[in-house]
Amino acid sequence: MKLGFIGTGTITTAVIEGLIKSKAKVQQFNISQRSKKNSSYLKRKSGKVTVYSKNQEIIDRSFIVFISLLPKQVKQELQKLQFKKGQIIVSFVSTLNIKSTKKLCTPATTIIKAAPLPMAVDGLSPTIIYPNHKVIKSLFEKIGTVVVAQNENQNNHFWVMSSFMATYASIVQTLKKYLLKNKVKHEDANKYLNTFLTGMLFELNHKKFDLDKCIKSLQTKGGINEELLKRLTKDKFFTKLQNNLNKIYLRLKKANDK
Numbered sequence: 001m002k003l004g005f006i007g008t009g010t011i012t013t014a015v016i017e018g019l020i021k022s023k024a025k026v027q028q029f030n031i032s033q034r035s036k037k038n039s040s041y042l043k044r045k046s047g048k049v050t051v052y053s054k055n056q057e058i059i060d061r062s063f064i065v066f067i068s069l070l071p072k073q074v075k076q077e078l079q080k081l082q083f084k085k086g087q088i089i090v091s092f093v094s095t096l097n098i099k100s101t102k103k104l105c106t107p108a109t110t111i112i113k114a115a116p117l118p119m120a121v122d123g124l125s126p127t128i129i130y131p132n133h134k135v136i137k138s139l140f141e142k143i144g145t146v147v148v149a150q151n152e153n154q155n156n157h158f159w160v161m162s163s164f165m166a167t168y169a170s171i172v173q174t175l176k177k178y179l180l181k182n183k184v185k186h187e188d189a190n191k192y193l194n195t196f197l198t199g200m201l202f203e204l205n206h207k208k209f210d211l212d213k214c215i216k217s218l219q220t221k222g223g224i225n226e227e228l229l230k231r232l233t234k235d236k237f238f239t240k241l242q243n244n245l246n247k248i249y250l251r252l253k254k255a256n257d258k
C-alpha cells in the first residue's frame with residue numbers, strides 16, 4: 001500500500017509515526033516537504049518515507065491520498081492538483097463536506113472523511129471515519145480504535161468531541177497550577193496527576209462507562225468530591241460546557257452545509 005500525505009503538520013506526523021510503530025503493511029509514505037521540521041523527522045524514522053517538494057508528485061505515486069491541510073489552505077491547493085480515477089482520498093479537514101471534496105478531487109470518487117487525533121503516535125487515536133471503508137478502517141485500527149459515523153451530520157457531532165482536547169489539557173493545567181501555587185514541586189505534581197488521570201480512566205472502564213454510577217460512587221456523602229461537584233454545578237460549569245459544544249457543532253454544520 002502506497003500512502004501519500006498532502007501537508008506534513010501535527011496530525012500527519014502523528015499518524016505516520018503511529019503507523020511506522022504499528023508495523024502496518026505500508027510500502028511507502030510519500031509526504032510533502034512542508035513542514036520541513038516534521039518531514040525531516042519522519043524521514044529519519046523510516047526508510048519507507050520519501051519527501052517531495054511538489055504535491056502533484058505525491059498524488060502521482062500514491063494509491064491512498066490523505067489531505068491534511070488547514071481549512072483556509074485546502075480549496076486553493078486542491079484546485080491546482082490532478083487526481084486519478086480509482087484513487088482513495090481521505091480528508092482530515094473538518095470544514096469540507098464529501099460533496100465539495102469530491103468536486104475538488106475529480107475524477108477520484110472514493111472520498112472518506114477521517115479525524116485521527118495526535119494520540120495516534122501511541123496507537124491511541126479514536127478515529128472517526130465517514131463513510132465506512134474497509135481498507136481505511138483497518139488502517140486506522142492500527143493506530144487506535146475507529147468509530148464509523150452513520151451519516152455526515154453524526155460525523156459532525158463526533159468531530160465536536162475532538163474539539164475537547166485543549167480544554168481537557170487546560171482543566172488538568174488548572175489542577176497542576178493549584179498544586180504549584182501551593183509549593184508542590186513540578187515532578188510531584190506531574191507524578192500525582194499522571195497516575196490520577198490514568199487511574200480515573202481505569203475506574204470508568206471498570207464501571208463500563210456507566211457515568212451516573214461512577215459519579216455516585218465517587219462521592220462520599222458530605223465529602224469533598226460531593227462539595228466540588230455541587231459548587232461547579234451551581235456555577236453552571238457543565239451547562240456552559242454543553243452550550244459551547246452545541247456552538248462548535250453549529251460551526252461545523254454551517255461549514256459543511258456549504
Ligand SMILES: NC(=O)c1ccc[n+]([C@@H]2O[C@H](COP(=O)([O-])OP(=O)(O)OC[C@H]3O[C@@H](n4cnc5c(N)ncnc54)[C@H](OP(=O)(O)O)[C@@H]3O)[C@@H](O)[C@H]2O)c1
Nearest residue numbers: 007008009010011032034035068069070071077092093115
Ligand atoms: N491536529 C489535530 O488534532 C487534528 C485532528 C483532526 C483533524 N485535523 C485537521 O487536519 C488538518 C491538518 O491539521 P494539523 O493540526 O496537522 O495542522 P498543521 O500542523 O498546521 O499542518 C498543516 C500543514 O500543511 C502544510 N501546508 C500548508 N500549505 C501547504 C501546501 N500548499 N502544500 C503542502 N503542505 C502545505 C503546513 O506547512 P507550513 O508549516 O510550511 O505552512 C503544515 O505543515 C486540518 O484541516 C485540521 O483541522 C487536525
